[in-house]
Amino acid sequence: MIDDTTGQEPAAGPLRSSFDRYLQDKGKGRGGEGGNYRRNAARELDRFAEWAAGERGDDDWTGITPEADRDPTFEDLDERVFREYARHLSGDRGLKQNTVQTYYAYISAWCGWCVNEGYLEAHYAQRASATAPLPDDDGRKPGDQQAWTPEQRHALTRYVDAQAREAIEAYTTLPDDVDPLDKQRARYAALKAARDRALVVVLAYTAVRVGELLRDSDDPRRRGVRWEDIDLEDGSMDVYRKKQQWDAASLPDPVISPLRSYRKLMDPPTERWPVFPTLDQRTLAELVQEELADRGEPSEAIDERRGEYARDLLLTLDEDIRPPSITTDGARSILQRLSTAAEIDIDHPKHDYLAPHGGRRGMGEVLVRAFGYTVAARYLDNSEEMVRERYSHIEAGELGDVATEALEEIDSVPQ
Structure with missing residues (x-):
């Protein structure tokens, strides 16, 4: 059948044959390989393809081509298929109504792209009969309703401030004759506490999105804020905004002192160092070994060099081996740990800790x-x-x- 609007005949072939091209068009960064949307869309497209093939759903669900021993193709799609998928998503699977809407939207967007690219003759997923089984949207975004209350914000910032002050004092008041490894351990503990404090106050007071502040493994452009991006004198920080461009964010007074103290303690070898480096031991160990090997160091010398340090992070500072920034997931893990340690009272249906977006919303x-x-x-x-x-x-x-x-x-x- 020739499509009256495009003059093209819809393409044949399995559904998955379009996925890579669609995701590349929707992705971010070089080659369209990054971006949260691409990652989430890929997940939902895989689920849709599995459902269409009968590999997902109720026990009696055999897919959209039950009598044919083949993968579903574009010729098998029509509005009745999307209606059944909407009904599948809306079934008793524990999904909130807005989550159902979100999941269906990924499939609907792909369907619209398929029309433009000639795979389908019509946008079946948006027809009224297809969307009828979907629940009403109550206007709320799933999981994005937590806001740190003033009491929670003060409790968390007081806790991390006390921890950082104690760790820094323990390091800076060590006697001169202390064992070098003990001194390194004290410095590492101070760096970790100071980093955690700096991260908390930035999230609590700047309202910067966590994805603008830290590394996103799905988007190569989001490599995490570096010291070169921060101007403590002017009280500003350059971040890569959600709108896909660099912009200056304000640093209010409660953020300046913790950042200045943290920077002095870290003493980064270059301005290109991440403000919030990962402290994951496995990641740092692999990084140190690879970098020193690339510099021509034999494995025995690398092991000996690492043995001189209590933590690989301290070696990276001395050798200017720049570690990656923590990820957005890493920030969530840190806040989970700190929320528990600070014994903060949290009453929220989704989060049992102070989530990063809650700082912005608060x-x-x-x-x-x-x-x-x-x-x-x-x-x-x-x-x-x-x-x-x-x-x-x-x-x-x-x-x-x-x-x-x-x-x-x-x-x-x-x-």
């Missing part, structure tokens, strides 16, 4: 209440419309106060 609450939506939007690097939508509960509460005041005033008037 700062947004503070800014909206103090300065309004326009100022908050500029600080959060969002549109005012989006900020109003995300923080609509604040305006609703304020309007409720106004209504209460008006009612009290009317009720006080003698009848």
Whole structure:
């Protein structure tokens, strides 16, 4: 059949034959190999292909070609297939309604791309009959509702500050005749505590997205903020924004002192060093061995050199072997550890720790209440419309106060 809108005949072939090209078009970075969207879309496309082949779903589900001994092709797709998939996602699988909407959206986007590329003759996934089984969207984004309260923020920042002060004092007050390895252990402990404190205050007070601050293994452009990106005198930090461009983020006063103390303690060999390097021992060990081998060091000499240090991180500093930044997942692990250690009371259906995005959202609450939506939007690097939508509960509460005041005033008037 020839498509009336494109003049092309829909392509034949298995569904998976289009996946790599689609993901490359949607990916970020060199060759379209990076990006969270690409990773999530790849996962959902694989699930859709498995479902279509009968490898996913109820026990009695045999796929969309039950009588044919072959993989499903584009010729097998129509709006009834997408309707069945919407019904499959909406089934009793423990998925929230917005999650169902999100998962279906990945498949729908691929379907639309297939129309443009000539694989399909129509956007079946968006037809009313196909989307009918999907649950209503309640307007909330799954997992993105936590906001650090002022009490939680103060508890966490107080805890990491106390830990950093104690570790730094323990290192800087060591006697001159202390064993060199003991001194290295104390320095490492101080560096780790200072790094954790710096990370917490940046997340708590700058409202920078964690993906803009740290390394994203799926996006090569997000390599983590470096010391060359930070200006402590001007109070600014260059980050690669969500809108795919570099921009300056503000560093308020509570962030400056912890960063300055941390930098002095680290004394990075170059400005290109990551502000938040990984401390994963296996990663650093492999990095040191590979780098020193590339410099011509024999394996025996490398082992001997590593033996002089309590931790490979200290060797990387002395030899200017630049480690990678921690990842966004690494930041979540750090915050899980710190939230538990600080014994912070957390009541949230999804997170049992203070998640990174909660720091940004909590700062947004503070800014909206103090300065309004326009100022908050500029600080959060969002549109005012989006900020109003995300923080609509604040305006609703304020309007409720106004209504209460008006009612009290009317009720006080003698009848």
